[in-house]
Amino acid sequence: MTPRTATPPPRASFVARFGPLAVILLALGLVAWVSSTGTDSVSTASGPGSTSKTGSANASLPVYYQDAKEEGDLDQYDFGDNCDPATGRIKVPSLYAPPCAAPRPDVTRNTSGQGVTDDTITVVYYVAADDDLAASLNAQLDSPEDAEDTATKLLAMYEQTFNMWGRKLNVIRMKGSGSDETSARADARKVAEEYKAFASIGGPGQEGSYAEELASRGVICVGCGLSLPDSALQENAPYLWGNLQTPEQYLLNLGDFIIERLQGQKAEFAGSPEIRSETRNFGVVHFEQDPPVFGGVEEMVAKEGGERGYDPAVNLTYQLVIADLPEKARVLVDELKKAKVTSVVFLGDPIMPIYLTKAATDQNYFPEWIITGTVLTDTTVFGRLYDQKQWAHAFGVSSLPARVPQDQSESWPTYKWFYGEDPAATKTVTVINEPLRILMTGIHMAGPKLTPETFRDGLFAYPPTGGLPTRPRLSWGDHDLFRAPDFNAVDDMQVIWWNAEAEGPDEQGEDGKGMMMSADGGRRYLPGEMPHTPANVFDPDGAVAMYDEVPADAMAPDYPSPGPGG
Numbered sequence: 001m002t003p004r005t006a007t008p009p010p011r012a013s014f015v016a017r018f019g020p021l022a023v024i025l026l027a028l029g030l031v032a033w034v035s036s037t038g039t040d041s042v043s044t045a046s047g048p049g050s051t052s053k054t055g056s057a058n059a060s061l062p063v064y065y066q067d068a069k070e071e072g073d074l075d076q077y078d079f080g081d082n083c084d085p086a087t088g089r090i091k092v093p094s095l096y097a098p099p100c101a102a103p104r105p106d107v108t109r110n111t112s113g114q115g116v117t118d119d120t121i122t123v124v125y126y127v128a129a130d131d132d133l134a135a136s137l138n139a140q141l142d143s144p145e146d147a148e149d150t151a152t153k154l155l156a157m158y159e160q161t162f163n164m165w166g167r168k169l170n171v172i173r174m175k176g177s178g179s180d181e182t183s184a185r186a187d188a189r190k191v192a193e194e195y196k197a198f199a200s201i202g203g204p205g206q207e208g209s210y211a212e213e214l215a216s217r218g219v220i221c222v223g224c225g226l227s228l229p230d231s232a233l234q235e236n237a238p239y240l241w242g243n244l245q246t247p248e249q250y251l252l253n254l255g256d257f258i259i260e261r262l263q264g265q266k267a268e269f270a271g272s273p274e275i276r277s278e279t280r281n282f283g284v285v286h287f288e289q290d291p292p293v294f295g296g297v298e299e300m301v302a303k304e305g306g307e308r309g310y311d312p313a314v315n316l317t318y319q320l321v322i323a324d325l326p327e328k329a330r331v332l333v334d335e336l337k338k339a340k341v342t343s344v345v346f347l348g349d350p351i352m353p354i355y356l357t358k359a360a361t362d363q364n365y366f367p368e369w370i371i372t373g374t375v376l377t378d379t380t381v382f383g384r385l386y387d388q389k390q391w392a393h394a395f396g397v398s399s400l401p402a403r404v405p406q407d408q409s410e411s412w413p414t415y416k417w418f419y420g421e422d423p424a425a426t427k428t429v430t431v432i433n434e435p436l437r438i439l440m441t442g443i444h445m446a447g448p449k450l451t452p453e454t455f456r457d458g459l460f461a462y463p464p465t466g467g468l469p470t471r472p473r474l475s476w477g478d479h480d481l482f483r484a485p486d487f488n489a490v491d492d493m494q495v496i497w498w499n500a501e502a503e504g505p506d507e508q509g510e511d512g513k514g515m516m517m518s519a520d521g522g523r524r525y526l527p528g529e530m531p532h533t534p535a536n537v538f539d540p541d542g543a544v545a546m547y548d549e550v551p552a553d554a555m556a557p558d559y560p561s562p563g564p565g566g
Helices: 013-018 020-031 065-071 133-141 144-161 181-194 209-216 230-235 247-261 295-307 322-338 352-362 411-419 429-446 452-460
Strands: 120-127 168-175 199-201 220-222 282-287 314-318 343-347 368-371 394-398 493-505 511-518
Touching (some): 144 411, 168 181, 199 209, 199 429, 209 220, 220 429, 230 247, 247 394, 282 322, 343 352
Parallel strands (some): 120 168, 282 314, 282 343, 343 368
Antiparallel strands (some): 394 493, 493 511
């Protein structure tokens, strides 16, 4: 696919306008995790009453269409007029639409429990505090009024099209009191004790204690666990849910890529002839917090990588203190050079590479840069901010899909199908939508008896869906891909590389020079599926910067709209 061409804008305009930390959230709002999700590649999950993916039976769950069909019991259940028998899913034009579900005769709605009555489900919609970076940034993207309007209408759309089992949402918008730990914990206590909510949608952008405090009080938090290690999700199960993989999960595919496709070969993609003649010698640079939280991740890499012959020359860390990054980058590059690292494996935020690549050029050091897909370092919008002499030698893996135009992403067309108009929050509709869809899918799959446990088991029973270039595979549960139950949606990854000469729009629609390319048209790999062949990066044959439209095999079925636009 030939990238679109246009005159490039000044490369550092986003940093100059918003400041470096704000750029993180800017891209998060517009790249929006999975900018176009859903697929026609579907497998069947275990049904209620049988052994579930967690290894236990939950007879409170509803009957799902595919299970009843396989058992020959379709005529025993009423799946409603909103069920499409051709797909076994509800009539929403999303290939992520949940399975049709019917209640079991002996299961009734529970009338007590945190945030759940016979008639309502209380949900808090968290609005960023004034001192949270998300608040100041959102004003630069979509207005608070547009964001609120879009979120409210998306929830109303799901409430009408998904099965609510006779309940209505009671949505309470709560503005955070602050972005520090004390404020975050106080806000979480308010959600649990004053509002008595079943779930919170979102939380402070820079403070994970909000989600942990909610979990300790039995409240689900969706979209609150970004960048947390998997151990945090397991310790707080079944209360924290998200979209992209945890570090422990994406390291499986990254490990396959490095060990099977790079290790033991020449560093042929480095920027200097001297390094290209050397056998790859890996060095790791990764983000850490104070106190450290990723020690378990390091132990996993050391143990399992060591068993496969992976032994990095250095393992370097840094903290995200903006004022310190330039000097820290200089020190890190000096250590990488001294260790004779040919290939830098970067696992961190999208700001540090601005300084790290500049420092490398200043020190005349031109290695390979291996992208791991952490926190949007795999995007075009950030790739343009890095030193192009360095990033021209960047490649790796990404959980994001191959790109399509914004108005063909998962959330925008579904919204327009229902309302007959574009969403007001055109820049952030996708990031607004993702946690809402996860929450509403969990409620739909849980059935009449809604508890954190049936919410978990319902999502665990969701049939794995995805695997096409523009449609990542989503699933939850104990599905043998990872070593612990999976509380995040996306399972697979693609191979990517930076084309410093290509021109086209970034994830925000800004035209410019430099594009992140999807190798093999964005073919995706689950853990263990990476081919044992040299990496096919910097090869224009079959590579795609952006699809002009959603490929035909990834299109969702179309249905008449039941909403105001129908």
